[in-house]
Amino acid sequence: MGNKQLTIGMFGFGNVGRGLYDVLNTISSKEAIIKRVCVRDITKQRGVKIDFTDNADDIFADKDINLIVELIDDAEAAYHIVKRALQSGLSVVSGNKKMLAHHLPELIELQREHNVALLYDASACGSIPVIRNLEEYYDNDLLVSVKGILNGSSNFILSKIFNENYSYDVALRRAQELGFAESDPTLDIGGWDSLFKLIIITVHAFGCYVSPEKIFTYGISSMNDNDIRFANEKERRYKLVAHVEKLDNGKIIMSVMPQLISRDKYIYSVEDEFNGVVIKGKFYDKQFMFGRGAGGHPTGSAVLSDIMACFYNYRYEYKRMIGRTPVEYTDDVLVRVYLRYSNAEDRALFEFASIEEQYVSDDYKYLVGHISLANLHRISAQIRERDLFIAAYPTK
Amino acid sequence: MGNKQLTIGMFGFGNVGRGLYDVLNTISSKEAIIKRVCVRDITKQRGVKIDFTDNADDIFADKDINLIVELIDDAEAAYHIVKRALQSGLSVVSGNKKMLAHHLPELIELQREHNVALLYDASACGSIPVIRNLEEYYDNDLLVSVKGILNGSSNFILSKIFNENYSYDVALRRAQELGFAESDPTLDIGGWDSLFKLIIITVHAFGCYVSPEKIFTYGISSMNDNDIRFANEKERRYKLVAHVEKLDNGKIIMSVMPQLISRDKYIYSVEDEFNGVVIKGKFYDKQFMFGRGAGGHPTGSAVLSDIMACFYNYRYEYKRMIGRTPVEYTDDVLVRVYLRYSNAEDRALFEFASIEEQYVSDDYKYLVGHISLANLHRISAQIRERDLFIAAYPTK
Numbered sequence: 018m019g020n021k022q023l024t025i026g027m028f029g030f031g032n033v034g035r036g037l038y039d040v041l042n043t044i045s046s047k048e049a050i051i052k053r054v055c056v057r058d059i060t061k062q063r064g065v066k067i068d069f070t071d072n073a074d075d076i077f078a079d080k081d082i083n084l085i086v087e088l089i090d091d092a093e094a095a096y097h098i099v100k101r102a103l104q105s106g107l108s109v110v111s112g113n114k115k116m117l118a119h120h121l122p123e124l125i126e127l128q129r130e131h132n133v134a135l136l137y138d139a140s141a142c143g144s145i146p147v148i149r150n151l152e153e154y155y156d157n158d159l160l161v162s163v164k165g166i167l168n169g170s171s172n173f174i175l176s177k178i179f180n181e182n183y184s185y186d187v188a189l190r191r192a193q194e195l196g197f198a199e200s201d202p203t204l205d206i207g208g209w210d211s212l213f214k215l216i217i218i219t220v221h222a223f224g225c226y227v228s229p230e231k232i233f234t235y236g237i238s239s240m241n242d243n244d245i246r247f248a249n250e251k252e253r254r255y256k257l258v259a260h261v262e263k264l265d266n267g268k269i270i271m272s273v274m275p276q277l278i279s280r281d282k283y284i285y286s287v288e289d290e291f292n293g294v295v296i297k298g299k300f301y302d303k304q305f306m307f308g309r310g311a312g313g314h315p316t317g318s319a320v321l322s323d324i325m326a327c328f329y330n331y332r333y334e335y336k337r338m339i340g341r342t343p344v345e346y347t348d349d350v351l352v353r354v355y356l357r358y359s360n361a362e363d364r365a366l367f368e369f370a371s372i373e374e375q376y377v378s379d380d381y382k383y384l385v386g387h388i389s390l391a392n393l394h395r396i397s398a399q400i401r402e403r404d405l406f407i408a409a410y411p412t413k
Numbered sequence: 414m415g416n417k418q419l420t421i422g423m424f425g426f427g428n429v430g431r432g433l434y435d436v437l438n439t440i441s442s443k444e445a446i447i448k449r450v451c452v453r454d455i456t457k458q459r460g461v462k463i464d465f466t467d468n469a470d471d472i473f474a475d476k477d478i479n480l481i482v483e484l485i486d487d488a489e490a491a492y493h494i495v496k497r498a499l500q501s502g503l504s505v506v507s508g509n510k511k512m513l514a515h516h517l518p519e520l521i522e523l524q525r526e527h528n529v530a531l532l533y534d535a536s537a538c539g540s541i542p543v544i545r546n547l548e549e550y551y552d553n554d555l556l557v558s559v560k561g562i563l564n565g566s567s568n569f570i571l572s573k574i575f576n577e578n579y580s581y582d583v584a585l586r587r588a589q590e591l592g593f594a595e596s597d598p599t600l601d602i603g604g605w606d607s608l609f610k611l612i613i614i615t616v617h618a619f620g621c622y623v624s625p626e627k628i629f630t631y632g633i634s635s636m637n638d639n640d641i642r643f644a645n646e647k648e649r650r651y652k653l654v655a656h657v658e659k660l661d662n663g664k665i666i667m668s669v670m671p672q673l674i675s676r677d678k679y680i681y682s683v684e685d686e687f688n689g690v691v692i693k694g695k696f697y698d699k700q701f702m703f704g705r706g707a708g709g710h711p712t713g714s715a716v717l718s719d720i721m722a723c724f725y726n727y728r729y730e731y732k733r734m735i736g737r738t739p740v741e742y743t744d745d746v747l748v749r750v751y752l753r754y755s756n757a758e759d760r761a762l763f764e765f766a767s768i769e770e771q772y773v774s775d776d777y778k779y780l781v782g783h784i785s786l787a788n789l790h791r792i793s794a795q796i797r798e799r800d801l802f803i804a805a806y807p808t809k
Contacts, residue, residue: 040696044555138550144697146550153549153727154534154542154718159440283703286682300436300714301540304704307679309697318696322550329730331549336725 029089036317139319165294169311224337425485432713561690565707620733
């Protein structure tokens with residue numbers, strides 16, 4: 018095949034980096050070896066025989082290294098590493114969704130300019146190959162929507178609260194102990210991690226890049242016992258759902274928010290740290306992909322898949338993006354929601370188009386109605402601070 | 414990209430062919446057009462504006478045609494069409510699993526010899542992109558097993574029997590009315606259709622071609638009320654499961670047979686005409702893919718995905734097969750089974766290694782025990798004729 022061996026310069030040796038190291042060791046890969054790893058703290062004992070450095074220049078100066086694998090937490094630092102690598106003519110495998118979600122247009126341009134690949138399937142759903150499937154398999158014109166549970170940590174917390182009556186704090190601590198949570202847990206429970214993944218997925222699903230600040234994003238942290246009781250009464254469960262859908266007018270809508278999911282939906286049964294993605298098309302109806310979305314070894318083996326794809330000279334072609342009329346993003350659409358609020362002032366922030374159901378008592382007030390995504394987006398910063406909770410509540 | 418438009422010469426205009434026609438029409442594809450279709454009965458009214466012929470030579474003589482799409486029922490005829498096309502330097506998309514399962518080694522060789530592609534993702538699981546995922550994403554060395562419900566028709570029948578108390582005959586007739594069943598239903602309910610798909614999947618999963626007659630294949634047609642009662646008592650359901658697994662000794666085992674599935678398994682909830690595949694790996698644990706495995710439109714859009722892959726010059730690389738030590742097939746392994754039998758003579762065919770449970774009454778006799786796959790394979794032709802039923806019965 019004439020594919021040359023990959024000599025990897027790696028950045029970061031956290032949970033996923035360690036996972037990749039273990040996986041590569043187990044299969045004793047001939048296609049790829051890790052030559053050097055750049056870490057922040059070079060004095061830390063890691064118990065592995067690897068050449069560590071704390072100077073990025075050591076990696077870039079090494080002429081043997083022909084692939085950069087970037088697995089660090091800091092999005093800003095990751096951006097500079099990836100950019101520098103691409104500009105130096107090196108292909109890159111990255112797992113940093115936050116960085117990708119903010120810089121994809123530029124990084125796509127850099128790939129083309131320098132004729133190198135940037136692969137990041139591992140960034141979107143841990144071990145589920147959703148990006149490559151969207152890129153390679155699903156015809157854009159037939160694709161209707163992608164909807165999923167993209168964050169293992171928040172889903173783990175919701176599962177523990179609903180199925181095992183954990184308190185929110187205990188559930189979060191348990192997720193952190195198990196290594197599912199991001200080092201900053203607000204990324205998980207605030208919906209940001211899901212948002213970043215949704216942005217990456219949308220680029221490959223609909224050829225449309227929408228920057229993070231344009232999308233309504235709302236997490237699970239303010240959910241309380243009344244909200245949980247409401248879900249149980251309706252025989253539904255909250256799931257933190259990331260959603261992109263093409264409307265009949267050709268525009269796409271996107272959102273990340275808790276959703277009251279009924280029992281007959283695929284994602285109802287996605288429990289614990291698992292991820293699940295439902296891809297809906299005009300003719301093939303729905304496809305469901307399910308797997309581990311977090312954890313060092315599952316994500317590490319997803320990174321390995323990206324590395325192997327590099328070995329076979331695979332590149333994303335961004336087929337839906339290049340040479341097509343750009344798809345437009347809109348938030349001009351009504352969503353049916355459940356809103357629990359505590360006072361009239363908070364309530365007044367929400368401009369409902371219609372209200373179906375209202376309940377008011379001293380310690381619990383809620384309503385069910387339709388509201389535009391644009392309105393939710395406009396007030397999103399304010400409502401995050403308040404004693405209220407909002408979730409999408411589809412009629413079925 | 415410089416990809417040239419695909420001008421398709423098609424063979425067959427049945428359920429899937431018609432589905433493909435509809436899908437192509439809906440998206441008004443610029444990348445691919447159907448120029449001519451070869452059918453058996455040219456006089457049949459089909460209500461579409463297509464140039465039909467009943468002479469294969471008309472297709473092969475047409476210099477505009479640069480892609481053959483083969484969607485006919487007859488495996489022998491399909492083989493000759495596909496072989497002729499590849500030898501003429503034409504790439505081919507085929508949905509004929511029976512033909513592929515019998516001739517893959519030769520067809521792989523022909524692709525290489527004539528530098529053309531033969532794509533057949535549509536053949537294995539309708540709309541689930543299982544082959545391309547195995548080929549592209551899962552690293553062979555990490556792959557442990559692929560297990561799935563690969564036949565929509567038999568699964569539909571099992572669902573109707575278990576959930577809606579249909580009789581076997583009514584369920585089969587309903588499947589045929591809905592267009593899920595093969596024209597010869599024994600292919601579905603005898604497990605043959607699943608077997609052919611399993612053979613194709615195994616080539617891409619483990620780089621190993623095993624011919625159909627070597628693999629124990631047993632269907633659902635002799636299941637009776639006692640068997641159903643047994644499953645219900647154990648809180649399990651029969652599913653017709655195709656299974657390939659790599660043993661610790663590096664050899665692979667394969668089988669197609671009904672299996673008593675417990676509630677906590679992914680495939681337990683795969684109902685009706687749906688297919689579901691569980692891919693298990695060393696590090697990523699289990700992945701589950703789920704979707705429509707039958708029907709004209711879902712399969713038609715899978716064929717379209719293969720066509721689009723041709724447009725982008727995609728070819729299977731048979732990475733696990735080429736340049737690697739061949740993986741060996743074995744049936745020297747014990748399986749835990751449930752066997753219902755009616756007389757001592759039939760019972761004597763089975764050489765159990767161990768028996769855990771026996772029940773004997775006038776109208777119902779069964780046992781649970783371990784038996785080698787080799788023994789089952791040896792007697793498979795005989796047991797198909799008898800009043801007995803056997804299903805795998807894993808301990809959990």
